[in-house]
Amino acid sequence: MLKGRSEKLAAKQLKSERERLIDEVRVAEAEWRHAHAQFDAALGVDQVDYAIYLLEAAEQKLDMTLRHARKLWHDERAAQHLPELRLDAAMLGSEGA
Numbered sequence: 001m002l003k004g005r006s007e008k009l010a011a012k013q014l015k016s017e018r019e020r021l022i023d024e025v026r027v028a029e030a031e032w033r034h035a036h037a038q039f040d041a042a043l044g045v046d047q048v049d050y051a052i053y054l055l056e057a058a059e060q061k062l063d064m065t066l067r068h069a070r071k072l073w074h075d076e077r078a079a080q081h082l083p084e085l086r087l088d089a090a091m092l093g094s095e096g097a
Helices: 002-041 045-075
Strands: none
Touching: 002 045
């Protein structure tokens, strides 16, 4: 009986960790999108430099958060439940075009 409770508690904690991590990914992606918009709207040299700084920091944060999420799902052997989360050309838009 006690073992069943501890397993349920562990599953609940794991679920809350997943939810927290998903929220972190969503926040990091929103910050990246905001930084990208600031870069697009930058007018002077100083604004462009600052926007580049923000964009690079946001990209690094998003990448770090995604790597952490992948590690969590990989370590749990539950990769089939991980939503496809990656910073790729689709997210970047048409920068290379």
